[in-house]
Amino acid sequence: MNLTNPAALLWLLLAVPLVVFYVLKFRLRRVPVSTVLFWRQIFDEKKPRSLWQRLRHLVSLLVQLVLLGFMISALTEPFFSGESLNRRRVILVLDTSAGMAAADVAPNRFAVAREKSHEVIKGLRFRDEMAIVEAGVPPRVACGLTGHARTLREALDAIVPADGPATLTDAVALARRLADGSDTETRVVVVTDGCGDQLPKLLADEEKKPVEKRLNLTVIRVGERTANVGITRLQVRRSPVDPVGYETLLEVQNFADEPAGDIRLVLTLNGKTLDVIPLTLKPGEVFAKVIESTTADGGALAAELSAIKDGKETPYADALAADNAATAFLPKREKIPVHLHAPKNNLFLQMVLAANPLVTLTTSRELPKDTPAATIKVYHVETPAVIPPGNVLIVEPGKDCNLYTLGATIPLAMVVKQDKESSILAHVRLDNVVFPDARTLTFLPGEVKPQVLLTSVGGEPLLTLFDRPEGKVVVLTGDLDKGELPFRTAFPILATNTLGLFVGGAGELRESLATGSVTALTLPPGECELRGPDGSVRKLAATTGKTTLGPFDRVGLWTVTGPAGTVVETFAVNLMSKAASDLRPADLPAAVTNPADAGLVGGYGGRPVWWYLVASAFALAGLEWYLYQRRWIS
Amino acid sequence: MLFDSEFLKKLEYLSLISKRVFRGSLLAQRRTMQMGSGIEFADHRTYYPGDDFRAIDWNLFARHNELLLKRFQEEEDLHVYFLLDCSQSMAFGAPPKFDFARQVAAALAYIALADLDRIGVTAFADDIVADFPLTRGKGRILALLKFLESVEPRGVDTDLERVVSGFLHRAQRPGLVVVVSDLYDPKGFERGFDLLRHRKYEPHVIQVFDRYEKEPEGMLGDVEMWDVESGSSRKVTVTEKNLRTYRQLFNEFQEKVQAYCNRYGLGCTRTSTEVTFDDLILRMMRAAGAVK
Known part of the structure; x- marks a missing residue:
């Protein structure tokens, strides 16, 4: 000593x-x-x-x-020489994934994990150091290396469980970086429920490493093997044929070794029930279904697992609540003003445009002198010499303009090449389709570079996109009345796609995100905020161009608001992680359930020798006082 | 001043009460068993020549033709002896037990004198230390008070047997013996009272104690215990347990005194100095059934 x-x-x-x-x-x-x-x-x-x-x-x-x-x-x-020689460094990795919210142990796995982490802190000896890594989305160091137990306890108590997927691999990698460069024995203690495949893989990878490079890894497991039924997918997409229609993909899985019955999958839009599907799932069975529906007003589409109890519909009660509900957001579809100028009054083209429920159509036979820039202009045969600003669709051009000049007529122009990446041609296959009396186009030199989307056998452009700064121009050559295009369903889709391209992403569906994922968004100028489903608000840095948002750690609807509080974008975030929903832990023979079993609790209580001496002095003083009061000593 | 005018007023008051309702009860104003020239008929006996024929019951002779003498109980003064403990232990307490004892003795003596009884006072400690001879008449009260005032606590250890032996060696008539003492006799108080009883005296015990004797205060801890009677001291550590044992022993002693008196039919009054002497006298009167 x-x-x-x-x-x-x-x-x-x-x-x-x-x-x-x-x-x-x-x-x-x-x-x-x-x-x-x-x-x-x-x-x-x-x-x-x-x-x-x-x-x-x-x-x-x-x-x-x-x-x-x-x-x-x-x-x-005083201090023992062993204290300085055998001081330890412990890096505690606490799993905060969604599965840790499972209530198979009271009150839940995370609370038990935190309790066991406290035991590890309590077991620290004098001169030991410890760091806490939160295995959340993303993993972060909740507390750097310190021997101050109160700081560690406060940092541990400040950690809250998230709805994200397990990130143990990244968290352990972070712990490894903390441990690197230290000449002291470092133990990485992972407190987790052991679900998912990350941990077994991690342990297997460690086994493959040379002994000197291996982490001294200890796994403290919480929770039991528990059954769970969860919604593993909820995605919506626009109907390819109906501008206000959408399709919903639902997937529910039974993560259990026993069948699950009496489940109701309830689909609602803004609180109104759209569909109720009774479910009985075999062990491990996946239920998947696509549901078609329409709405122009949009709103929050929610899927929820429920059960009938005492004649009332109640939320389905299983160990994990986070995956019993999922949401998607359907933005409202705005009306599209379209003006059709057709000197010959092409009824087919007019009906194709009018068939789109989002289109507010006006027509004219004379070239309009003044059309609002926001209005999409469709010219049939007759075009102005200078294409006006705004979005323009030119069908069967009959005159030269400032973008091109017309050349010879091609009697039978067959499509041989299609730009598959173009959004105009999404869900459209026009290979070998003949465009009769198509006119060759000679593009005039200028700043705008034309993008040919459909090419004929002779290499003539049949469908061309001009992406001008003042608006896009799409030119489709060929005589509609003579060709087969009007008889194909591809044409209305092509028209809808073109209108969609003109209005940009407005009203388009944004896919539901999984927790832990990120997304990109172009923010309006000014101060923007990201509001979470739990009411939390995060300021977003003002940037030009796209901003990356996330990773999202809570399920529900996230909203980006602009400077005046206007809603810029709404995201639906769901768990959608089979690994997180599966509450059956992997087989981890080396895992322990108690910190004491891992040798993390013990020693002399983590206090310096002088503390015990003072405590002994106080105890002795108390004893002396007691003996004196009893007159056993004087 | 121990016996001030207030004290004397109280004596007078007690005397009046005793005359009105208490006559002969407290000090047992009684007839002697000696036959004599009294007026109260006792019994008959056979006439023998030489007897005073004036005592022959002629009515009986006329009826039964038998000479029988009428016998009468002779009235005598009651002798009341006060044995006053003046050992050092009696000086203990606030007020001192000795002052209280002297007041009680004076009060009882006054009542007796007022009742035309003879009283004598013997002060004792380890032996008889002072005497107030037998006297009679209310006028002797001042002399008695003067005597009592002159007595001081003294002596070493109380020795009641020795005191009683000395007391009995005097040629005097048996009577009532009022012992006013704390009875802290290392050899035991019983032997002294036994001697009195065997000599046909009628002992009445007035045991006096101080409240601190019953419930000692300030004793806990390391103390030098100083015995005021013997003058010896002893270093001891007094614990709560010791105090509990002390209280138990003290109570047992009190009960022992009461049990002894009950066994032999002796009058017994145990009192703390917290009560005044006149309250004690009235209490004794109540116990005798004279006052309610």
């Missing part, structure tokens, strides 16, 4: 006056009594203990000297 402050031993001189005062003995209090008749009986009975009567004065002195010794020893701050 070594002393940090040996000079404090000088305080031992205090023992001298203590002994001197004791030897001198103070005069006892004199108490007169009328008779010693009774007292004699009392004290004469104690004669056999007279030796103790003499000794107890000495014991009193000894107690005081020991008390003084304890205090002075504490002042010297």
